[in-house]
Amino acid sequence: MFDSLTFIIGKVLVLSNLNIFKFITQKEEARTNNCQTLSLQRGDLLEVPRTLFIHFGIYLGDNKVAHLMPDILPVFTSDKCQIKKVVTNKRLLWGVISKNATIRVDTVEDFAYGSNILVNDMDNTMKRSPLPNEEVARRAEKLIGVIPYSLLWNNCEHFVTYCRYSSPISLQTDKFCEGLKSIVRDQRSVLLATLLGMMSIACLGLAPSTTLPSILVPFALWMAG
Structure with a gap:
């Protein structure tokens, strides 16, 4: 049981690329200096590390970046002044849940949000x-506006790879799916699902809501493995 839990937790941490040091707030002066030292050309692909993922954008010139951001606000208002404000975490989270996003234009500083910027690094991979x-x-300018969002199938990386390589793909999504596949194929996942199912039956009683998942989930994992 302990080995199974350790295995699952380890996989989750690998998938999320968790980096606790990204929680440290950087000074505004450092943000500005970092962006000023860059020599950017219109059409460059920019990427910046976030807490759990890498964010991508296309440089448009004049210190402007087009990037795809989950955002719930355009669903409720067409006020461009309100929408243009920096997307808060709450707006972003509800955008992910509701599958709504915008391809918007922000300054390089707002796009970077204190992180170091990599330029055209994806060209190497x-x-x-x-x-x-x-x-x-x-291409990036033509797509500016409200679009549907999908965490796995239509995110910021799909946007920039379509613009720069004419092929909307996400290497982050591919890595996540490969990691998820390795979890499903590992037989310890079947054992863990079975034990959790038995615990739910023991705690909540024998009922369709507990019995069916306890049978179907381990069976599905077994067949997929």
Whole structure:
């Protein structure tokens, strides 16, 4: 039981790429200096580390970045002044849950949010050659506005890879799915699901709401493994 719990927790931490040091707030001066030292060209692909993921955007020139952000606010208002404000964590979270997003334009400083910026780093890992920078920027500009959002199938990485490589893919999503697949295939997951099912029956009693999941979940994991 302990080994199974350790295995699951370890996998979750690997999948999320958790980095506790990203919680440390950086000074505004450091943010500005970091962005000022960059030499950016229109159409560059920018990426910045967040707490649990990497965020991507396309540089449009004049210190502006187009990037896809989950956002619930456009569902309730068309006031551009309100929508243009920096997306709060609450707006972002509800955007993820409701599957709503916008491709918006912010300053480089607001996009970076205190993190170091990598420029065109994905060119080293993608099999496709990047499009001309001007074409990349024009593609990004055409997509600005409200769009549907999916954490796995239509996120900020899909947006930038479509613009720069003409192929909307997400390497982060691929890594997550591979990690999830390894968990499903590990037989310890079946054992853990079975034990949790037995515990739920013991605590909540024998009922369809406890018995069916206790049977179906381990069976599904067993068949998928």
